[in-house]
Amino acid sequence: xxxxxxxxxxxxxPTTDGKLxxxxxxxxxxxxxxxxxxxMVAPPGWSExxxxxxxxxxxxMISGKKQIEIDGDIVVLEAGQCLLIKAGARIKYxxxxxxxxxxxxxxxxxxxxxxVNREE
Numbered sequence: 001x002x003x004x005x006x007x008x009x010x011x012x013x014p015t016t017d018g019k020l021x022x023x024x025x026x027x028x029x030x031x032x033x034x035x036x037x038x039x040m041v042a043p044p045g046w047s048e049x050x051x052x053x054x055x056x057x058x059x060x061m062i063s064g065k066k067q068i069e070i071d072g073d074i075v076v077l078e079a080g081q082c083l084l085i086k087a088g089a090r091i092k093y094x095x096x097x098x099x100x101x102x103x104x105x106x107x108x109x110x111x112x113x114x115x116v117n118r119e120e
């Protein structure tokens with residue numbers, strides 16, 4: 001067994017909101033449950049419902065901006081910045097800006113639709 005995993009074909013998560021999600025490491029792509037890493041591009045005007053994840057999430061902005069509401073505070077993340085949000089925070093991600101938000105998301109443990117706790 002090798003002590004490494006080279007991802008050549010990330011899992012593209014099907015979406016209906018125009019957001020690109022390419023999971024490189026995680027439950028859907030590599031079967032890893034301890035952590036996940038995904039490249040994402042959120043189009044202008046994109047947003048998703050509030051959520052209270054049971055995992056820590058780190059966002060590393062590549063280009064554009066992303067707005068995050070965290071327990072009522074508003075944070076605007078810009079290219080070159082990194083943000084860590086601890087499990088249990090109530091958050092809402094959005095891109096109200098005119099350019100796409102290009103970023104990486106790393107979750108510990110791995111992102112799961114069953115532990116993100118999205119509000120409908």
